[in-house]
Amino acid sequence: MSEENKEKILKAFGKRAQRCFGCFVAYHFKDMYLGEDASYFCENCKDESMFHFDDFSKLLDISKLRESKGTHNLD
Ligand SMILES: [Zn+2]
Numbered sequence: 001m002s003e004e005n006k007e008k009i010l011k012a013f014g015k016r017a018q019r020c021f022g023c024f025v026a027y028h029f030k031d032m033y034l035g036e037d038a039s040y041f042c043e044n045c046k047d048e049s050m051f052h053f054d055d056f057s058k059l060l061d062i063s064k065l066r067e068s069k070g071t072h073n074l075d
Helices: 003-013 053-059
Strands: 017-019 026-028
Antiparallel strands (some): 017 026
């Protein structure tokens, strides 16, 4: 997979909506923090143990994301 496609996939993945487990406001993944047990929190609810999207997205197996199925649709 090319670097360009990886970037596209992560960008699309970052646009998925997710509710904060703390305050239940909906955010995009790219603005969220990952806690233990795959819980997601917004900037207001995060604590120091959580990873920002930019960090945890680097650890993901991108090929397993549904966004990787059709990179031609991601522009
Ligand atoms: Zn929150």
